[in-house]
Amino acid sequence: MSARRIFARPARFAAIAPYVWMVLFFLVPFGFVLKISLSQTAIAQPPYEPVFDLTAGWTAIRAAFAALGIDNFKLIASDDLYVFAYLRSLTVAVTATALLLLIGYPIAYGMARLPKRWQAVAMVLVIVPFWTSFLIRIYAWINILQHDGLLNQILLALHLVREPVVWLSTDTAMYIGIVYSYLPFMILPLYATLAKMEPALEEAAGDLGAPPWQVFWLVTFPLSLPGVGAGVLLCFIPIVGEFVIPDLLAGSNSLMIGQTLWLEFFTNKDWPVASSAAIVLLVVLLLPLLLYERLQRRQLEQR
């Protein structure tokens, strides 16, 4: 009998604790979101009804089930605020992901062409900002972008503008913040595929007379598509639900869905509507999530 098979059995037992944990704290909570999204708002603690009480007997539970309904979803579909918020989230995510790809690709490409020793250094340099706090990095940009901040001071000193430019509370500031925060997520998968690429392929295309842009477009880019896919999903999915960056950097006249969810929950205390918004967000993200999960699993299992 192969050793690999003997090992498999205790390894399977190792799955028990994480399995139970994830079912309890990841899967089951979604059940609650679904249930409360079908409940009615109530001025009570907790602020929704019906509240299931298993001790109240079968008829009470049946009555509670009968009280569930899809009113919250109807509200979301008919309320412009929500429709716009979903559309805006998708627009922002698509735009930001495209920007990230445009900015991240040259950097990843440069990294992959460095001498081997320097590649490791460059990779650490790209990862380190990912470790520093997310909130702190956004805050750093508020320092720079505010009315009398560094950027305006530089622009004024260079006589590029006559008056301070309003940067904060604009979409520009939000896109800067998103690109800044998610850049490592785009660079790393791109770099991983570009570094694995056989340099001889590009050289061969060049030797056969292709100009550099054609080498890039016909050889390099198609071969890097798996990395592009991973980077795009890794950025797109969380950006759709992003809360902190639009809240601190963008204006308050058009909200993203993460913000409306937060608002419903913390300010309006409307838990059922917030839950419905979460469910709709999840449905929107289901396809990219499934794609991402398959990609991730294949990548790890190929090793």
Place this chain on the structure above:
Amino acid sequence: MRKVSRLSRFNIASLAIGLAFLYLPILILVIYSFNASRLVTVWGGWSLRWYYEFFGDRAMIEASWMSLRVAVASATIATLIGTLAAVALSRGERFRGRTLFSGMLYAPLVMPEVITGLSLLLLFVALNAERGFWTVTIAHTTLTMCFVAVVVQSRLGSLDRSLEEAAMDLGCAPVRAFLSVTLPLIAPAIVAGWMLAFTLSLDDLVIASFTTGPGSATLPIRIYSEVRLGVKPEINAICTLVIALIAVVIVIASLASKLSSSQGESAAPL
């Protein structure tokens, strides 16, 4: 044939600009934290004034202490469970519900935090759990164990299995072979996983906001509410301290992964 340099001027420029973009804002923040002036953007000479202010700010100190405790507790639990998950995924071959298992482990990595936070809060409310230290710790563990699992799993995947097999051929029981052969080899990845979990927990605002209770704010929650009111120099000082703490953690983690790469292929994907 002339050997063409693979690194073009364009490559170097994009690297330099990219790294400057990543680091300058943080550098500026650190410099401004030593600014004596009350106006954040007017330079008034070097000073430690805002650091004194921070250490005199009880609410901030309490929030920092809460964050540190949550980070240590959740990183430790996450490392234990996440490592088990990694072992199950890379050594367990097939078992029932494996697809669901790996799906549950990879989804939180990209799941919008508002959803994870909301769903956990609804669970805690339904369970009638008192919200505070433990609820935040559980929430952070759920998120960070997935990162630990990915880091450790990629190390396990690059490991030469013949070592384990040799140990078992020589009569070692599987569990013992794991403890005495595999575990020392993946130890650096486990350390790196702990560090990653620690910094992620220290950083989280959204999930903590949902799952904490009144009177037990974490540091990011405090910082966030201050930042919403406007820029304060004290925040620069706090942020610099957090960056310093994380820098120490990164140095330790990179030493650990250096140890790991000297024993074989480089592991950490993050």
